[in-house]
């Protein structure tokens with residue numbers, strides 16, 4: 321009885337949380353209880369380099385060396401960090417965490433409010449650090465949570481900070497239930513001179529399969 325009462329109270333609350341996102345431009349949001357982020361404990365890092373050489377095969381049989389690969393991610397509650405770590409385990413290369421100068425609130429309501437305002441304002445939040453030599457990377461794997469149906473605006477700040485001409489961008493995301501479609505479209509429009517591969521989405525119910533999904537996505541990637 322207590323459980324039923326709790327569900328009764330919590331479900332409308334979650335719907336109300338993402339209602340703000342619905343009003344923002346550029347994204348269709350399907351609010352559901354599965355959209356609540358969950359914390360995943362992972363070690364924190366900003367930039368690391370993998371000494372092992374790995375290769376990524378594309379349709380054109382091009383082989384990338386580890387030195388050509390950058391795995392970038394932004395994560396608020398840890399899910400995308402976990403996914404990025406699995407991607408990095410497979411493709412190798414360097415790793416870089418996108419961090420906003422002004423940290424996003426841990427409180428869910430406050431974070432949704434800020435994300436909603438940033439999307440509505442088409443904001444470009446300042447980034448706390450930068451990639452040392454983006455020029456040396458041929459492939460950039462970029463991961464983010466879906467916020468308000470889109471990629472968080474810090475991802476746009478990041479994409480606009482570098483020249484991606486001729487590079488291949490591989491977008492991956494985690495979400496409550498939304499797809500990566502709007503984010504991938506946005507990345508293609510911000511980086512028109514890059515090849516942007518079809519993205520991966522891992523939704524909340526799929527989180528236990530994050531590792532397998534990362535491996536299957538990387539396995540199935542074709543040159544865009």
Ligand SMILES: Cc1cc2nc3c(=O)[nH]c(=O)nc-3n(C[C@H](O)[C@H](O)[C@H](O)COP(=O)(O)O)c2cc1C
Nearest residue numbers: 357395396397398399400465468469495496497498
């Ligand atoms: C501000 C905010 C907005 C969100 N908007 C959406 C959304 O529009 N659609 C969705 O499916 N999930 C949404 N979510 C849920 C996150 O995408 C999901 O929990 C994701 O796995 C969090 O990744 P992270 O742990 O790497 O931060 C939102 C979460 C937050 C904090």
